[in-house]
Amino acid sequence: MNGAISVVGIGADGWDGLPESSRRPLRAAEVLIGGPRQLDLLPAGDCPGERIAWPSPLRPAVPGLLAAHAGRAIAVLASGDPSFHGIARTLAEAAGDPETAPALDVHPHPSSVSYACARLGWPLEAVDTLSLVARPLDALRAALHPGRRLLLLGEGPETPARVAALLREAGWGGTRIRVLEQLGGPAERLLDATAADWPHARTDALHVLALDCVRDPGTLRLGAAPGLPDEAYEHDGQLTKRYVRAATLAALAPAPGELLWDVGGGSGSIGIEWMRTHRDCRAIAVERAPERAARITRNAAALGVPALRVVTGPAPAALAGLPAPDAVFIGGGLTAPGLLDACWDALPAGGRLVANTVTLESEALLADRYRRHGGELVRLAVSxxxxxxxxTGWRTAMPVTQWSVTKGSPEA
Structure with a gap:
């Protein structure tokens, strides 16, 4: 491909494992970019190009590195399939405008995940894969469900021991861990133990972890659907209760990649369960009380969504400068001057707003907005x-008035 950056996947078997179609751009490259381990797999006689190891941190260095060698034949080395949790995405994002940026000529190699499934006899399509490279380890918590099989892309030699420690702390010590090292190469090795008995402080840096998830007796069950048990949260009473929370998430209707503003975050439950519906969902919790904001951060980590962003400050002032939301939930502070208007104005056409209240004063505000903008006004009562x-009798909680609406055209 004329003017393209070649991106070549390589495995632990090195040069010998590459087909001729992958060797060709490496031979022709004037500049070879990759990790030191990958570059060392190339024979100097076959690949005479200038060799450049990725700096650290990698991502911010990519645009400058590509610009410095513009006009030269560049080949970038990657582990396995460059398009699967690999460098191809980073290169595409860093290259700039797709209309003017050089194309990527990608030559995939079998991924470590494909190798792992082949060794374990697992069907690839039935396995959840999570990368722990440059990501908080707490993100693993949201993927833990009894009987699930997980493949984890490790970040370094300490990753398996850290995963085992997290599983023990989270109540999943019976989970079987298998570490598959140097897959496809002559030094391939398998380590096998439960999280409770994991004996290895370090492993080979090039590995994949395979988990057979087992929840320990007494560990709280956390399902995949919204409406987690209230006991899953650390809170001071400011918590949208389980059944109302499930109805609220249904009204918000999260979809992959969307951003939620959780205004008046309290314990963070709405933003947390929004993000748990899909790993690409994003949320910003806005909470004026610093101690509650800190609690939201702890809850988010404990429930597997450490990427939830917490903004400490009063709304609507704290909303200024935030990225535009796809949906907004208002769980508190409805009577704050300008709050409803600020949230409504921030929504694009097609955005959703859901507001809950238990007070007559806030209910009057929601009734007025219902008359002006439509939507749905419901009262939720749980006994x-x-x-x-x-x-035995029925104990009735305070009824919750909920207004949910989808914004129409920009002038609506």
């Missing part, structure tokens, strides 16, 4: 069976 002397 729970509780002891009444020697008998």
């Amino acid at each position: 729970v069976a509780a002891p009444v002397g020697g008998f």
